[in-house]
Amino acid sequence: MTATEWILKLKTDGVLIEGTKNEKQYLHLQTPCKVHLTDNTTNQLRDSYQADQEKGGVLVAIPKRINGVTHLTIDRAIFLTNVSDAPQNSYLPDSKELNQALKDTYSGQTENSLPICFHTHPTHSDNPINEMFNYIFQCNTSEQDQLVSDTPVSVGDLSVLMPRSLVLCNRKLSDKMFIGFYNGLIAPIEFEVHRHEQTQKAMDSIFKNVSEWSKEGNNKWWLVGGGIALAFLIIRYNKSAIPLILMLIPMSQIFINDQHGQPKYFAHVTNGSVTIDLPG
Numbered sequence: 001m002t003a004t005e006w007i008l009k010l011k012t013d014g015v016l017i018e019g020t021k022n023e024k025q026y027l028h029l030q031t032p033c034k035v036h037l038t039d040n041t042t043n044q045l046r047d048s049y050q051a052d053q054e055k056g057g058v059l060v061a062i063p064k065r066i067n068g069v070t071h072l073t074i075d076r077a078i079f080l081t082n083v084s085d086a087p088q089n090s091y092l093p094d095s096k097e098l099n100q101a102l103k104d105t106y107s108g109q110t111e112n113s114l115p116i117c118f119h120t121h122p123t124h125s126d127n128p129i130n131e132m133f134n135y136i137f138q139c140n141t142s143e144q145d146q147l148v149s150d151t152p153v154s155v156g157d158l159s160v161l162m163p164r165s166l167v168l169c170n171r172k173l174s175d176k177m178f179i180g181f182y183n184g185l186i187a188p189i190e191f192e193v194h195r196h197e198q199t200q201k202a203m204d205s206i207f208k209n210v211s212e213w214s215k216e217g218n219n220k221w222w223l224v225g226g227g228i229a230l231a232f233l234i235i236r237y238n239k240s241a242i243p244l245i246l247m248l249i250p251m252s253q254i255f256i257n258d259q260h261g262q263p264k265y266f267a268h269v270t271n272g273s274v275t276i277d278l279p280g
């Protein structure tokens with residue numbers, strides 16, 4: 001099968017459909033879509049991650065449309081050389097390697113697949129707390145990432161716009177790996193809105209649990225005591241602790257949207273496989 005025949009077959013199967021953006025026609029994935037990353041892939045991404053520079057490549061996704069849902073199974077990643085002058089904060093794949101990888105993934109020799117381009121953001125810092133903050137605040141797309149994500153791949157006369165992926169690790173304090181999917185005309189181009197929504201949900205459930213716990217027996221006195229102790233510590237020792245405590249709130253993001261819930265658009269993966277929903 002040629003690459004064009006393969007793309008047309010995916011259109012017939014309902015994996016790809018036509019869409020328009022800025023008056024241009026594209027083929028993009030049909031939603032709802034579920035992306036399955038095997039443990040082989042999450043291990044490969046985690047093992048190859050470098051905290052001090054951006055890396056990237058292509059995730060090899062095997063597509064199938066089953067009962068009105070597009071399934072993409074990713075069992076391996078192809079890494080490409082970063083030829084950027086400043087690899088510590090930007091990623092530019094070697095064009096020869098990229099073309100070869102795209103050629104291999106669109107209608108490969110042994111398996112017909114679709115490519116999802118990915119890159120990483122570095123989190124390195126000598127201070128583990130800074131590294132934690134880097135992990136939280138770098139897990140969003142840059143303006144450049146958003147711009148690049150509108151570039152389709154030409155297969156014959158067809159323009160295919162696949163989502164892209166962002167990967168981050170946080171080695172010093174936990175084994176969490178952030179992996180998210182953006183754009184492709186089926187996902188938001190940034191993760192901020194969803195992260196806020198998730199944080200709000202986590203905070204709500206923490207407050208709910210605390211208030212339920214405080215209703216039981218004498219628990220509320222523990223809560224009052226804890227509040228007074230915390231206030232005392234802040235006044236007695238360090239007023240600058242207040243912003244630090246407020247900054248702990250975004251940290252709660254690290255503990256939510258785990259791979260075992262029903263992660264949407266992104267997940268924090270500790271180990272093993274994960275399925276991420278792109279509901280559309």
Ligand SMILES: [Zn+2]
Nearest residue numbers: 121141142145
């Ligand atoms: Zn980026």
